[in-house]
Amino acid sequence: MLSFRVGFDLGGTKLAGVLVDQNLKPVASCFVPAPTHGQWLGEAMMDVIGRLCMTAKIVPGQIEAVGVGLPALIAPGGAIQSCAHLPSLVGMDIQNEIQSAGRWRVHLENDVNCAAVTAMANHGSSFLLLTIGTGIGGALVEDGNLRRGFRGFAGEFGHMVIAVGGDQCVCGKRGCAEVYASGSFLASRARRAMEQGRLNEIPDDADATSITWTKRIFEIAATNLVANRIVEEFCSYLAVVISNLIEATDAKMVLIGGGVSASFDLFEEQLNHAYLLAMPSDRLRQDIVFQAIEFGPLAGAIGAAAIA
Ligand SMILES: [Zn+2]
Incomplete structure:
Protein backbone atom coordinates (compact mmCIF):
# COMPACT_ATOMS: atom_id res chain seq x y z
CA MET A 1 0.00 0.00 0.00
CA LEU A 2 1.31 3.44 -0.92
CA SER A 3 2.20 5.62 2.02
CA PHE A 4 1.94 9.38 2.29
CA ARG A 5 2.95 12.21 4.59
CA VAL A 6 1.13 15.37 5.60
CA GLY A 7 2.84 18.71 6.18
CA PHE A 8 1.37 21.80 7.86
CA ASP A 9 2.49 25.40 7.90
CA LEU A 10 0.76 27.72 10.36
CA GLY A 11 0.88 31.36 9.29
CA GLY A 12 -0.59 34.52 10.79
CA THR A 13 -3.94 34.13 9.04
CA LYS A 14 -3.78 30.80 7.18
CA LEU A 15 -3.04 27.17 7.91
CA ALA A 16 -1.55 25.44 4.86
CA GLY A 17 -1.79 21.67 4.57
CA VAL A 18 -0.21 19.43 1.96
CA LEU A 19 -0.28 15.70 1.28
CA VAL A 20 2.92 14.39 -0.33
CA ASP A 21 3.84 11.00 -1.75
CA GLN A 22 6.99 9.00 -0.96
CA ASN A 23 9.04 11.26 -3.25
CA LEU A 24 7.73 14.35 -1.39
CA LYS A 25 5.71 15.31 -4.46
CA PRO A 26 2.52 17.19 -3.49
CA VAL A 27 -0.66 15.30 -4.41
CA ALA A 28 -3.21 17.49 -2.60
CA SER A 29 -3.16 20.78 -0.73
CA CYS A 30 -5.46 23.27 0.93
CA PHE A 31 -5.47 26.52 2.88
CA VAL A 32 -7.89 27.17 5.74
CA PRO A 33 -8.17 30.15 8.12
CA ALA A 34 -5.65 29.88 10.96
CA PRO A 35 -7.28 29.14 14.34
CA THR A 36 -7.36 32.15 16.64
CA HIS A 37 -6.60 30.09 19.75
CA GLY A 38 -4.07 27.30 20.26
CA GLN A 39 -6.72 24.91 21.58
CA TRP A 40 -8.40 24.80 18.14
CA LEU A 41 -5.24 24.00 16.18
CA GLY A 42 -5.48 20.22 16.62
CA GLU A 43 -9.09 20.23 15.42
CA ALA A 44 -8.22 22.42 12.41
CA MET A 45 -5.39 20.08 11.44
CA MET A 46 -7.61 17.00 11.70
CA ASP A 47 -10.15 18.75 9.46
CA VAL A 48 -7.43 19.50 6.88
CA ILE A 49 -6.18 15.89 6.99
CA GLY A 50 -9.75 14.76 6.24
CA ARG A 51 -9.99 17.14 3.27
CA LEU A 52 -6.60 16.08 1.88
CA CYS A 53 -7.53 12.38 2.11
CA MET A 54 -10.81 13.04 0.34
CA THR A 55 -9.13 15.01 -2.47
CA ALA A 56 -6.44 12.36 -3.00
CA LYS A 57 -8.93 9.49 -2.48
CA ILE A 58 -6.84 7.81 0.21
CA VAL A 59 -7.66 6.71 3.77
CA PRO A 60 -5.97 8.26 6.87
CA GLY A 61 -4.34 4.88 7.55
CA GLN A 62 -2.15 5.44 4.48
CA ILE A 63 -0.51 8.44 6.17
CA GLU A 64 2.72 7.47 7.90
CA ALA A 65 3.81 10.80 9.35
CA VAL A 66 2.66 14.36 10.01
CA GLY A 67 5.03 17.34 10.13
CA VAL A 68 3.90 20.63 11.61
CA GLY A 69 5.66 23.93 10.92
CA LEU A 70 4.86 26.55 13.56
CA PRO A 71 5.94 30.20 13.92
CA ALA A 72 7.39 29.22 17.26
CA LEU A 73 10.50 28.36 19.22
CA ILE A 74 10.29 24.59 19.74
CA ALA A 75 12.44 22.61 22.15
CA PRO A 76 13.77 19.16 21.17
CA GLY A 77 10.91 16.80 22.05
CA GLY A 78 8.20 19.14 20.77
CA ALA A 79 7.54 21.56 23.66
CA ILE A 80 6.39 24.95 22.32
CA GLN A 81 8.39 27.60 24.18
CA SER A 82 7.38 30.80 22.43
CA CYS A 83 4.92 31.75 19.68
CA ALA A 84 4.52 35.47 18.89
CA HIS A 85 1.39 35.24 16.72
CA LEU A 86 -0.46 32.59 18.75
CA PRO A 87 0.81 32.82 22.37
CA SER A 88 -1.92 30.43 23.54
CA LEU A 89 0.04 27.60 21.85
CA VAL A 90 2.79 27.81 24.47
CA GLY A 91 2.69 24.80 26.76
CA MET A 92 0.16 22.90 24.61
CA ASP A 93 0.91 19.30 23.65
CA ILE A 94 -0.10 19.47 19.96
CA GLN A 95 2.29 16.63 19.13
CA ASN A 96 0.52 14.20 21.46
CA GLU A 97 -2.95 15.40 20.41
CA ILE A 98 -2.33 14.64 16.72
CA GLN A 99 -0.35 11.49 17.48
CA SER A 100 -3.16 9.94 19.52
CA ALA A 101 -5.82 10.98 16.97
CA GLY A 102 -4.30 9.05 14.10
CA ARG A 103 -1.41 6.94 15.40
CA TRP A 104 0.85 8.85 13.03
CA ARG A 105 4.44 9.82 13.70
CA VAL A 106 4.27 13.57 14.43
CA HIS A 107 7.08 16.11 14.40
CA LEU A 108 6.89 19.82 15.25
CA GLU A 109 9.41 22.22 13.76
CA ASN A 110 9.92 25.96 13.42
CA ASP A 111 8.15 27.12 10.23
CA VAL A 112 11.14 28.88 8.71
CA ASN A 113 13.34 25.82 9.29
CA CYS A 114 10.74 23.87 7.29
CA ALA A 115 10.86 26.35 4.40
CA ALA A 116 14.67 26.30 4.55
CA VAL A 117 14.64 22.50 4.10
CA THR A 118 12.60 22.87 0.89
CA ALA A 119 14.87 25.72 -0.24
CA MET A 120 18.04 23.65 0.31
CA ALA A 121 16.58 20.77 -1.70
CA ASN A 122 15.82 23.06 -4.64
CA HIS A 123 18.07 26.14 -4.57
ZN1 LIG B 1 7.58 43.81 15.13
Whole structure:
Protein backbone atom coordinates (compact mmCIF):
# COMPACT_ATOMS: atom_id res chain seq x y z
CA MET A 1 0.00 0.00 0.00
CA LEU A 2 1.31 3.44 -0.92
CA SER A 3 2.20 5.62 2.02
CA PHE A 4 1.94 9.38 2.29
CA ARG A 5 2.95 12.21 4.59
CA VAL A 6 1.13 15.37 5.60
CA GLY A 7 2.84 18.71 6.18
CA PHE A 8 1.37 21.80 7.86
CA ASP A 9 2.49 25.40 7.90
CA LEU A 10 0.76 27.72 10.36
CA GLY A 11 0.88 31.36 9.29
CA GLY A 12 -0.59 34.52 10.79
CA THR A 13 -3.94 34.13 9.04
CA LYS A 14 -3.78 30.80 7.18
CA LEU A 15 -3.04 27.17 7.91
CA ALA A 16 -1.55 25.44 4.86
CA GLY A 17 -1.79 21.67 4.57
CA VAL A 18 -0.21 19.43 1.96
CA LEU A 19 -0.28 15.70 1.28
CA VAL A 20 2.92 14.39 -0.33
CA ASP A 21 3.84 11.00 -1.75
CA GLN A 22 6.99 9.00 -0.96
CA ASN A 23 9.04 11.26 -3.25
CA LEU A 24 7.73 14.35 -1.39
CA LYS A 25 5.71 15.31 -4.46
CA PRO A 26 2.52 17.19 -3.49
CA VAL A 27 -0.66 15.30 -4.41
CA ALA A 28 -3.21 17.49 -2.60
CA SER A 29 -3.16 20.78 -0.73
CA CYS A 30 -5.46 23.27 0.93
CA PHE A 31 -5.47 26.52 2.88
CA VAL A 32 -7.89 27.17 5.74
CA PRO A 33 -8.17 30.15 8.12
CA ALA A 34 -5.65 29.88 10.96
CA PRO A 35 -7.28 29.14 14.34
CA THR A 36 -7.36 32.15 16.64
CA HIS A 37 -6.60 30.09 19.75
CA GLY A 38 -4.07 27.30 20.26
CA GLN A 39 -6.72 24.91 21.58
CA TRP A 40 -8.40 24.80 18.14
CA LEU A 41 -5.24 24.00 16.18
CA GLY A 42 -5.48 20.22 16.62
CA GLU A 43 -9.09 20.23 15.42
CA ALA A 44 -8.22 22.42 12.41
CA MET A 45 -5.39 20.08 11.44
CA MET A 46 -7.61 17.00 11.70
CA ASP A 47 -10.15 18.75 9.46
CA VAL A 48 -7.43 19.50 6.88
CA ILE A 49 -6.18 15.89 6.99
CA GLY A 50 -9.75 14.76 6.24
CA ARG A 51 -9.99 17.14 3.27
CA LEU A 52 -6.60 16.08 1.88
CA CYS A 53 -7.53 12.38 2.11
CA MET A 54 -10.81 13.04 0.34
CA THR A 55 -9.13 15.01 -2.47
CA ALA A 56 -6.44 12.36 -3.00
CA LYS A 57 -8.93 9.49 -2.48
CA ILE A 58 -6.84 7.81 0.21
CA VAL A 59 -7.66 6.71 3.77
CA PRO A 60 -5.97 8.26 6.87
CA GLY A 61 -4.34 4.88 7.55
CA GLN A 62 -2.15 5.44 4.48
CA ILE A 63 -0.51 8.44 6.17
CA GLU A 64 2.72 7.47 7.90
CA ALA A 65 3.81 10.80 9.35
CA VAL A 66 2.66 14.36 10.01
CA GLY A 67 5.03 17.34 10.13
CA VAL A 68 3.90 20.63 11.61
CA GLY A 69 5.66 23.93 10.92
CA LEU A 70 4.86 26.55 13.56
CA PRO A 71 5.94 30.20 13.92
CA ALA A 72 7.39 29.22 17.26
CA LEU A 73 10.50 28.36 19.22
CA ILE A 74 10.29 24.59 19.74
CA ALA A 75 12.44 22.61 22.15
CA PRO A 76 13.77 19.16 21.17
CA GLY A 77 10.91 16.80 22.05
CA GLY A 78 8.20 19.14 20.77
CA ALA A 79 7.54 21.56 23.66
CA ILE A 80 6.39 24.95 22.32
CA GLN A 81 8.39 27.60 24.18
CA SER A 82 7.38 30.80 22.43
CA CYS A 83 4.92 31.75 19.68
CA ALA A 84 4.52 35.47 18.89
CA HIS A 85 1.39 35.24 16.72
CA LEU A 86 -0.46 32.59 18.75
CA PRO A 87 0.81 32.82 22.37
CA SER A 88 -1.92 30.43 23.54
CA LEU A 89 0.04 27.60 21.85
CA VAL A 90 2.79 27.81 24.47
CA GLY A 91 2.69 24.80 26.76
CA MET A 92 0.16 22.90 24.61
CA ASP A 93 0.91 19.30 23.65
CA ILE A 94 -0.10 19.47 19.96
CA GLN A 95 2.29 16.63 19.13
CA ASN A 96 0.52 14.20 21.46
CA GLU A 97 -2.95 15.40 20.41
CA ILE A 98 -2.33 14.64 16.72
CA GLN A 99 -0.35 11.49 17.48
CA SER A 100 -3.16 9.94 19.52
CA ALA A 101 -5.82 10.98 16.97
CA GLY A 102 -4.30 9.05 14.10
CA ARG A 103 -1.41 6.94 15.40
CA TRP A 104 0.85 8.85 13.03
CA ARG A 105 4.44 9.82 13.70
CA VAL A 106 4.27 13.57 14.43
CA HIS A 107 7.08 16.11 14.40
CA LEU A 108 6.89 19.82 15.25
CA GLU A 109 9.41 22.22 13.76
CA ASN A 110 9.92 25.96 13.42
CA ASP A 111 8.15 27.12 10.23
CA VAL A 112 11.14 28.88 8.71
CA ASN A 113 13.34 25.82 9.29
CA CYS A 114 10.74 23.87 7.29
CA ALA A 115 10.86 26.35 4.40
CA ALA A 116 14.67 26.30 4.55
CA VAL A 117 14.64 22.50 4.10
CA THR A 118 12.60 22.87 0.89
CA ALA A 119 14.87 25.72 -0.24
CA MET A 120 18.04 23.65 0.31
CA ALA A 121 16.58 20.77 -1.70
CA ASN A 122 15.82 23.06 -4.64
CA HIS A 123 18.07 26.14 -4.57
CA GLY A 124 21.46 25.05 -3.23
CA SER A 125 23.12 25.41 0.14
CA SER A 126 23.58 29.19 0.57
CA PHE A 127 20.77 31.72 0.54
CA LEU A 128 18.84 34.34 2.41
CA LEU A 129 15.17 33.41 2.70
CA LEU A 130 12.33 35.82 3.40
CA THR A 131 8.89 34.27 3.90
CA ILE A 132 6.43 37.07 3.26
CA GLY A 133 2.79 36.55 4.17
CA THR A 134 0.79 38.23 6.92
CA GLY A 135 4.17 38.94 8.50
CA ILE A 136 7.79 38.29 7.54
CA GLY A 137 9.89 35.34 8.64
CA GLY A 138 13.37 34.56 7.48
CA ALA A 139 16.45 32.40 7.49
CA LEU A 140 20.09 32.68 6.60
CA VAL A 141 21.63 29.44 5.33
CA GLU A 142 25.37 29.32 4.55
CA ASP A 143 26.96 26.15 3.16
CA GLY A 144 23.97 24.14 4.37
CA ASN A 145 24.09 25.57 7.90
CA LEU A 146 21.04 27.40 9.18
CA ARG A 147 22.00 30.29 11.46
CA ARG A 148 19.95 29.79 14.62
CA GLY A 149 21.54 32.36 16.94
CA PHE A 150 22.30 32.12 20.66
CA ARG A 151 18.66 31.59 21.75
CA GLY A 152 17.27 30.20 18.50
CA PHE A 153 15.62 33.47 17.45
CA ALA A 154 17.86 34.28 14.46
CA GLY A 155 16.08 35.30 11.28
CA GLU A 156 13.33 37.48 12.80
CA PHE A 157 13.80 39.87 9.88
CA GLY A 158 10.20 41.05 10.10
CA HIS A 159 10.89 42.77 13.40
CA MET A 160 13.85 44.84 12.32
CA VAL A 161 12.76 48.47 12.57
CA ILE A 162 12.85 50.29 9.23
CA ALA A 163 10.83 53.38 10.26
CA VAL A 164 11.64 54.99 13.62
CA GLY A 165 8.36 55.92 15.33
CA GLY A 166 6.45 54.17 12.53
CA ASP A 167 3.23 52.17 12.66
CA GLN A 168 2.54 49.75 15.52
CA CYS A 169 3.64 46.13 15.07
CA VAL A 170 2.10 43.07 16.79
CA CYS A 171 5.42 42.51 18.60
CA GLY A 172 5.07 45.73 20.60
CA LYS A 173 7.64 47.76 18.66
CA ARG A 174 6.87 50.44 16.08
CA GLY A 175 7.99 50.63 12.45
CA CYS A 176 8.92 46.95 12.01
CA ALA A 177 9.68 45.64 8.52
CA GLU A 178 6.60 43.41 8.50
CA VAL A 179 4.31 46.40 9.00
CA TYR A 180 5.48 47.74 5.60
CA ALA A 181 6.85 44.94 3.42
CA SER A 182 4.22 42.23 4.01
CA GLY A 183 0.98 40.90 2.58
CA SER A 184 -0.82 42.73 5.40
CA PHE A 185 0.58 46.03 4.13
CA LEU A 186 -0.69 45.32 0.59
CA ALA A 187 -4.12 44.31 1.89
CA SER A 188 -4.52 47.29 4.24
CA ARG A 189 -3.39 49.83 1.61
CA ALA A 190 -5.73 48.29 -0.99
CA ARG A 191 -8.60 48.16 1.50
CA ARG A 192 -8.12 51.85 2.35
CA ALA A 193 -8.05 52.84 -1.35
CA MET A 194 -11.26 50.85 -1.90
CA GLU A 195 -12.98 52.61 1.02
CA GLN A 196 -11.96 55.95 -0.48
CA GLY A 197 -13.41 54.87 -3.84
CA ARG A 198 -10.00 55.01 -5.54
CA LEU A 199 -9.75 51.30 -6.30
CA ASN A 200 -12.71 49.36 -7.67
CA GLU A 201 -11.18 46.47 -9.57
CA ILE A 202 -10.86 44.09 -6.62
CA PRO A 203 -13.92 42.15 -5.40
CA ASP A 204 -15.01 43.77 -2.14
CA ASP A 205 -16.39 40.62 -0.57
CA ALA A 206 -13.18 38.60 -0.95
CA ASP A 207 -11.07 37.43 1.96
CA ALA A 208 -8.57 40.29 2.19
CA THR A 209 -5.84 38.02 3.49
CA SER A 210 -6.14 35.31 0.83
CA ILE A 211 -3.29 34.65 -1.58
CA THR A 212 -5.56 35.15 -4.60
CA TRP A 213 -6.83 38.49 -3.26
CA THR A 214 -3.27 39.76 -2.77
CA LYS A 215 -2.35 38.43 -6.21
CA ARG A 216 -5.17 40.48 -7.73
CA ILE A 217 -3.47 43.69 -6.48
CA PHE A 218 -0.29 42.74 -8.36
CA GLU A 219 -2.27 41.69 -11.44
CA ILE A 220 -4.12 44.98 -11.87
CA ALA A 221 -1.01 47.07 -11.05
CA ALA A 222 0.02 46.94 -14.73
CA THR A 223 -3.01 49.02 -15.73
CA ASN A 224 -4.24 50.63 -12.50
CA LEU A 225 -2.25 53.59 -11.14
CA VAL A 226 -3.48 53.24 -7.55
CA ALA A 227 -2.61 49.53 -7.39
CA ASN A 228 0.71 50.26 -9.10
CA ARG A 229 1.56 52.84 -6.42
CA ILE A 230 0.75 50.31 -3.65
CA VAL A 231 3.01 47.68 -5.27
CA GLU A 232 5.75 50.28 -5.79
CA GLU A 233 5.61 51.23 -2.09
CA PHE A 234 5.70 47.56 -1.05
CA CYS A 235 8.73 46.91 -3.30
CA SER A 236 10.54 50.01 -1.98
CA TYR A 237 10.15 48.86 1.63
CA LEU A 238 11.07 45.27 0.76
CA ALA A 239 14.17 46.50 -1.10
CA VAL A 240 15.28 48.47 1.98
CA VAL A 241 14.80 45.36 4.16
CA ILE A 242 16.81 43.26 1.69
CA SER A 243 19.59 45.85 1.32
CA ASN A 244 19.92 46.00 5.14
CA LEU A 245 20.16 42.20 5.23
CA ILE A 246 22.74 42.16 2.43
CA GLU A 247 24.83 44.64 4.44
CA ALA A 248 24.65 42.26 7.42
CA THR A 249 25.08 38.92 5.64
CA ASP A 250 26.64 39.50 2.18
CA ALA A 251 24.32 36.81 0.80
CA LYS A 252 24.33 36.14 -2.95
CA MET A 253 20.86 34.69 -3.44
CA VAL A 254 17.60 35.99 -1.98
CA LEU A 255 14.62 33.62 -1.98
CA ILE A 256 11.10 34.94 -1.55
CA GLY A 257 8.67 32.54 0.11
CA GLY A 258 5.29 32.80 1.86
CA GLY A 259 1.94 33.76 0.35
CA VAL A 260 3.38 36.72 -1.57
CA SER A 261 5.72 34.35 -3.46
CA ALA A 262 2.69 33.21 -5.50
CA SER A 263 2.83 36.65 -7.16
CA PHE A 264 6.63 36.90 -7.45
CA ASP A 265 6.74 37.03 -11.27
CA LEU A 266 4.34 39.99 -11.12
CA PHE A 267 6.62 42.16 -8.94
CA GLU A 268 10.10 40.75 -9.67
CA GLU A 269 11.01 43.57 -12.06
CA GLN A 270 9.83 46.31 -9.68
CA LEU A 271 11.70 44.69 -6.79
CA ASN A 272 14.92 44.53 -8.83
CA HIS A 273 14.52 48.20 -9.75
CA ALA A 274 13.82 49.21 -6.13
CA TYR A 275 16.81 47.18 -4.93
CA LEU A 276 19.16 49.01 -7.32
CA LEU A 277 17.85 52.31 -5.91
CA ALA A 278 18.43 51.02 -2.37
CA MET A 279 22.05 50.05 -3.21
CA PRO A 280 22.89 53.01 -5.48
CA SER A 281 26.67 53.11 -5.59
CA ASP A 282 27.55 49.51 -4.87
CA ARG A 283 28.17 47.69 -8.14
CA LEU A 284 29.65 44.65 -6.39
CA ARG A 285 26.41 43.82 -4.61
CA GLN A 286 23.96 44.79 -7.32
CA ASP A 287 24.08 41.33 -8.90
CA ILE A 288 21.97 39.69 -6.18
CA VAL A 289 19.81 36.86 -7.53
CA PHE A 290 16.14 37.09 -6.52
CA GLN A 291 14.03 33.95 -6.88
CA ALA A 292 10.65 32.71 -5.69
CA ILE A 293 11.07 29.61 -3.55
CA GLU A 294 10.12 26.34 -5.28
CA PHE A 295 6.52 25.35 -4.39
CA GLY A 296 5.79 28.99 -3.37
CA PRO A 297 3.31 29.28 -0.48
CA LEU A 298 3.43 25.47 0.03
CA ALA A 299 7.22 25.35 0.55
CA GLY A 300 6.97 25.43 4.36
CA ALA A 301 4.33 22.69 4.55
CA ILE A 302 6.31 20.47 2.14
CA GLY A 303 9.45 21.01 4.25
CA ALA A 304 7.48 20.04 7.38
CA ALA A 305 6.39 16.81 5.67
CA ALA A 306 9.99 16.11 4.63
CA ILE A 307 11.28 16.49 8.20
CA ALA A 308 8.47 14.38 9.78
ZN1 LIG B 1 7.58 43.81 15.13
